[in-house]
Amino acid sequence: MKRFLRAAWQWIDDRVGFTDNVLPLLTHTVPRDARWWYVFGSATLTAFLVQVVSGVCLAMSYVPGGDEAYQSLVYITEQAPFGSILRGMHAYGASAMVTLVVIHLAQVYLHGTYKFPREMNWMTGVVLLFVVLGMAFTGQLLRWDANGVWSVMVATEMAARAPLIGPLLSEFLLGGETVGGSTLTRFFVYHVFIMPGVIFAGVGLHLYLLFRHGVSEMPNVDQPVDPATYKAQYEARLKATGVPFWPNAMWRDVVFSTFVVAMIFGAAVVFGPPSLDAAPDPASIDANPMPDWYFWWYFALLSLLPSAFEIWFILGVPILGFLALFCLPLLSNRGHRAPSKRPWAVGIVIASVASFLVLTVYGYREPWSPDFSVSKLPPEVVGATAGPVYEGAQLVHAKGCLYCHAIEGFGGHRGPDLSNIGRQLTREDLIIRINNGGYNMPSYAASVNSEQLTQIVDFLLTRGARDEQEKESR
Ligand code: HEC
Structure with a gap:
């Protein structure tokens, strides 16, 4: 039996090339200082896998049709085996993934890891970030409760007011002039086929580039990046002090990822899935069009702007944000990586976190969402x-x-x-x-x-x- 198993394994290994190709990736040499700072990328990937597994399970019972979607979610939540936990995991997993991907971005930015030769690692990452936000946004509508429908309605009405392309864009996104059954079908396709496809391909490229250029070292004040000499120096330092990826560096990824999955699962069991709102009724004004928390800042920003500017900001902010992030390594790919030598980078991160917090609190309380506790006029x-x-x-x-x-x-x-x-x-x-x-x-x-x-x-x-x-x- 043992001999048979070994022969079978050798046959498979020879055909797929595990020992030749995968093992070296696992055990390739990485800088010894790649420590806890580096766990957020792999944790984002883990959260994505949680989303894939829980999402596929949900899709088995979910009906992407205007009349049945809400009912099918009620069924999943109340009757389907493990339905409530799966919905919970998918919801908290989304929050976890958005949070982790942003922390990963901030860490990579602070440590100047986007500099030579890892420019494209960064650029693929920026594309992935925006697709992940797209997943979060389209997922809200699939809930097809008043909340999800209203949020998307508000957002696409905003997009429709963008200059020139606005009306076309919103009609393409919605599959019609307003949010309706065909919108749901369309968002289901974005959420389940198109965007996950892009994420899988993007993650593949992102990881390939990671292995191609190697994990970066912790920034060192004495080692500014000079494209002419960087690669040779990096190789030399790896030879001198590197450690194998597995197990020396990777165990931290495994520990942290396990922790993330445990948190997602724990939240789903303890708090349950976010409660479903009332069924959507476009004529009903009792809906509180509150998107998921990670978008509050954006709506708050829009509500603070005078409406004359609003139409330029609605699409302008995401497009400029994307371009600025995407082009960053093309503008500066050499010099110091250490945060202590890059006060601007530190300032930008602190300012971004602070504005995010302020706008989020503002968006939660005021004024873009209706206030349902109003009393009668005296x-x-x-x-x-x-x-x-x-x-x-x-x-x-x-x-x-x-x-x-x-x-x-x-x-x-x-x-x-x-x-x-x-x-x-x-x-x-x-x-x-x-x-x-x-x-x-x-x-x-x-x-x-x-x-x-x-x-x-x-x-x-x-x-x-x-x-x-x-x-x-x-
Ligand atoms: C969900 C929020 C909401 C509800 C409910 C609502 N409105 Fe409005 N209303 C708005 C917004 C937003 C505008 C600005 C619209 C625009 O500029 O196109 C507006 C504009 C108006 C205006 C024009 C104001 C101006 O200065 O030009 C009037 C009048 C008005 N609403 C009356 C009402 C009345 C009466 C009701 C109840 C029967 C009502 N609204 C219910 C959100 C609401």
């Missing part, structure tokens, strides 16, 4: 206790206008303040606006009848007029 603000103006004020609360609009300081800040709207818009303008909705405002044509509409408009027309009356009466 009588002194309404200015009437009966009649159409009074009824209109009640409707402005009941129909959710105050979630997004503030009147005299009462209400949310998603949309413009309406305290003086009576002086700014005419009756016709108001009717059109409420019926048709607008950018980030739902259309109310189907959910208010003409009597209610008149009352709302009557009430709104008193806004701002009151000040003048008061002034006159004084």
Whole structure:
């Protein structure tokens, strides 16, 4: 038996070339100082594998169709064997992967590892980073609950306003003019076929380049990178002090990756999957269009900009961000790698982390998402206790206008303040606006009848007029 197994192994080994090709990769010499700093890349890969395995399992029961998607998720969460844990792992795994890939990027940037000869390692990594964010974004819609649908609706409406290509782009992304069943099918294809395909290919290239140029050493103040001499010096130092990748360096990757998987699994078991929102209903204004946390900063940024700039930022920020990162090693690929000699690099990382945190907190609290805890307008603000103006004020609360609009300081800040709207818009303008909705405002044509509409408009027309009356009466 033993002899048979050995013969079988030799046959396989001879045909696939494990000993000849794979073993040398595992045991190739790496710098001895490749320590805990270096575990984030492999951990990102591990998190990706968790996503692949849990994602494939979810896809076995998930139905990417407008009518059934939400139901199939309810089934997965509540009935399918291990469904709840798998959904949890896929959700926390996504958070883990985004976090790890960004830490990996920051570490590689701080240590100047993108410099010669590893420029393309960096560039493939930047492409992978953006595809990973694309995965996170498309995944939200597949949840097909109110949250996921609204987030994508808000984002693509933003994209649609980009100059020139906006409308075409959003129509291509959505598979139609608005978010609907065909959007879901399209996002499913991005999320399950196209983007994972790109990630697999990109990771393959990224790893190939890693082996081709070797793991970088820790930056050393006495060893600035000079492309003319770097490779020879690197080889010489490896010969003198290098250690085999497995086991001397790789055990740390294994330990950290195991820890990451344990955390993802633990979170899925302890906290369960994120609860499903209500089923999507485009006419419902009770949705809180909150994307996943790693995008809050971006929405916060957009909500802070004056709307005239917004259209340039919506696509401008991601495109410029991508180009800046992608081209970085082409602009500077030599000189010092040590952070102590690159104060700008350290400053940029600190500033980025700080702005991320501030914008995230801001995006969580304010104002791009509607505020659902608004109370009714007090009588002194309404200015009437009966009649159409009074009824209109009640409707402005009941129909959710105050979630997004503030009147005299009462209400949310998603949309413009309406305290003086009576002086700014005419009756016709108001009717059109409420019926048709607008950018980030739902259309109310189907959910208010003409009597209610008149009352709302009557009430709104008193806004701002009151000040003048008061002034006159004084
Ligand atoms: C989900 C958030 C949201 C809800 C709910 C909402 N709006 Fe809006 N509203 C907006 C946004 C955002 C704008 C700005 C739209 C734009 O510029 O295209 C806006 C614009 C307006 C305007 C034009 C303001 C101006 O200064 O030009 C009026 C009037 C208005 N809304 C009234 C209402 C009324 C009445 C309701 C309730 C029946 C309502 N809105 C519900 C988000 C909302």
